[in-house]
Amino acid sequence: MNASEIRTHFPVLNQEVNGHPLVYLDSAATSQKPAQVLEAVRKYYEWDNSNVHRGVHTLGNRATEAYEGAREKVREFIGAGSTEEIIFTRGTTTAINLVASSYARSVCGPGDEIVITPMEHHSNLIPWQQVAKATGATLKYIPLQPDGTIQLADVEQTITDKTKVVAVVYVSNVLGTINPVKEIARIAHKHGAKMLVDGAQSTPHMAVNVQELDCDFYCLSGHKMCAPTGIGVLYGKKELLEQMEPVEFGGEMIDFVDLYESSWKELPWKFEGGTPIIAGAVGLGAAIDFLNSIGMDQIAEHEHRLAAYALKRMSEIDGITIYGPKQDRAGLITFNLEDVHPHDLATVLDTEGIAIRAGHHCCQPLMRWLEVSATARASFYLYNTEEDIDRLVSGLLKTKEFFGDATG
Numbered sequence: 001m002n003a004s005e006i007r008t009h010f011p012v013l014n015q016e017v018n019g020h021p022l023v024y025l026d027s028a029a030t031s032q033k034p035a036q037v038l039e040a041v042r043k044y045y046e047w048d049n050s051n052v053h054r055g056v057h058t059l060g061n062r063a064t065e066a067y068e069g070a071r072e073k074v075r076e077f078i079g080a081g082s083t084e085e086i087i088f089t090r091g092t093t094t095a096i097n098l099v100a101s102s103y104a105r106s107v108c109g110p111g112d113e114i115v116i117t118p119m120e121h122h123s124n125l126i127p128w129q130q131v132a133k134a135t136g137a138t139l140k141y142i143p144l145q146p147d148g149t150i151q152l153a154d155v156e157q158t159i160t161d162k163t164k165v166v167a168v169v170y171v172s173n174v175l176g177t178i179n180p181v182k183e184i185a186r187i188a189h190k191h192g193a194k195m196l197v198d199g200a201q202s203t204p205h206m207a208v209n210v211q212e213l214d215c216d217f218y219c220l221s222g223h224k225m226c227a228p229t230g231i232g233v234l235y236g237k238k239e240l241l242e243q244m245e246p247v248e249f250g251g252e253m254i255d256f257v258d259l260y261e262s263s264w265k266e267l268p269w270k271f272e273g274g275t276p277i278i279a280g281a282v283g284l285g286a287a288i289d290f291l292n293s294i295g296m297d298q299i300a301e302h303e304h305r306l307a308a309y310a311l312k313r314m315s316e317i318d319g320i321t322i323y324g325p326k327q328d329r330a331g332l333i334t335f336n337l338e339d340v341h342p343h344d345l346a347t348v349l350d351t352e353g354i355a356i357r358a359g360h361h362c363c364q365p366l367m368r369w370l371e372v373s374a375t376a377r378a379s380f381y382l383y384n385t386e387e388d389i390d391r392l393v394s395g396l397l398k399t400k401e402f403f404g405d406a407t408g
Contacts, residue, residue: 001298007383009034009290020353023388028173028201028332028379029357030223033287037226040286041279051275053252067278070285071268077288078199078218079209080235084267087241088281091232092200093123095219096167098234098271099196100127102244103217104165107194110136113163115193117142117150117179118369119172122362124198128167137164144369148175148324155187163193170202174363174375175324176307176332178202182213189214194240200224204381205303205331207296210235222280227287231280234271241267248273291382299382303331306380310389317396323370332379334361337396340403342376348399354392 007013010032015022024032044066050059052067071083080086089095108114114128118141132139142150142158159166166188170181185195196217202208204225210218217240222231236244246253246264253273255263264270291299310333314320319338337345342358349356357377360367367373378392 001294001302003302003383003385010383011035013383017353018351023354023391025378025388025392026355026357027381028377031204031226031381034226034290036290037283037286041228041283044279044282052278063278066282070281073285073288074233078235079211081211082238085235085238085241087234087268087271088276089232089234090230091221092198092219095232095234096124097127098247099217100131101247103240104131105134108135108137108164111162112137113140113160115140115142115159115163115166117168118144119175119177119366120169121173124167124169148177150179152180152183155184159187159191159193161191163191165196166193167196169198171330173201174334174361174366176329177325178328178330181215185214206300216240222284222287225287226290227284228280231277231284238267246270246273250274294382302382303380306384307331309386313389313393323375332377334375334377336372336375337400340399342374345376345399348402349395352395354395
């Protein structure tokens with residue numbers, strides 16, 4: 001794939017920041033949007049704007065067709081068996097909370113276990129804390145190896161016949177670790193537990209097939225994969241979704257309403273109360289078309305190459321600490337520069353037109369495991385190039401020189 005040509009589809013990248021051409025290295029937080037997605041959302045609002053599933057007029061039919069067409073695109077993109085298994089949400093956070101509130105609270109009780117890892121984003125940690133508090137279940141953690149990876153032997157020891165839910169991130173947004181979720185799901189199922197995969201950082205960057213993974217639930221966010229903000233997906237196996245109760249009630253999700261009793265629509269609509277995020281779904285469909293036109297295997301290969309190049313170049317800098325595995329990692333590098341706070345580092349890089357992330361990355365327990373308060377993170381996507389990494393390295397050396405002079 002030609003990343004330089006792909007960049008031309010992203011209008012936001014064609015600008016200067018603080019007098020320098022923009023280098024955007026914060027795609028793990030949110031990706032930029034290609035013109036095709038922007039045009040799809042604009043076209044919907046200009047020509048098809050109407051509520052879905054309600055009106056019989058032309059605009060309503062077109063909007064419904066676009067909305068449900070996006071659901072089919074998602075189904076195919078992640079390899080689900082049916083569109084009944086694709087629930088539109090506001091994002092990964094909402095999807096995880098739906099499973100925690102509707103499924104986990106109904107199956108967990110005192111003596112039961114919920115298993116996660118210390119590398120989880122707060123969105124895949126706090127909901128399970130709340131379930132444990134509400135039900136009396138115990139929250140358990142699969143231990144991490146020193147390089148931030150998971151060993152299946154530890155998974156085998158942590159998951160027991162008391163485990164009801166296992167919830168694991170596919171790709172860590174801090175460590176870049178790619179977890180063996182298929183094997184973890186197999187172990188979970190051996191003990192009768194259900195497996196949820198946080199796919200926020202995996203879906204944009206690699207081919208995913210939920211049936212091959214055999215996960216019971218899979219969650220993703222559109223805004224990290226070239227789609228608009230505010231749209232995401234919960235995939236769930238049909239038999240599980242059918243037994244779950246909705247957590248939001250109102251219009252759209254009902255079948256029959258009486259004064260004292262109501263019944264729900266069939267899947268997937270019983271979980272989509274109120275006017276849905278129609279334009280977001282349209283944009284997500286367009287983003288999937290865009291990613292498919294390039295190829296997920298090509299995107300994964302490109303990012304793997306960038307990560308290896310960045311790891312090599314950045315490792316040559318004196319005083320830098322890089323976190324996470326040295327091989328088989330996703331396209332992001334989390335690091336610290338000696339004697340420079342990550343926020344100061346990010347501020348100096350911004351003066352050079354380089355956008356990175358600094359902070360705890362919504363992973364405070366993981367920061368404590370790393371024995372740091374915060375880190376810097378450079379994350380790559382299909383529009384990044386080796387020249388971007390060269391600019392980053394140059395900026396890091398300037399930052400090091402600046403703070404060296406300031407303290408010297």
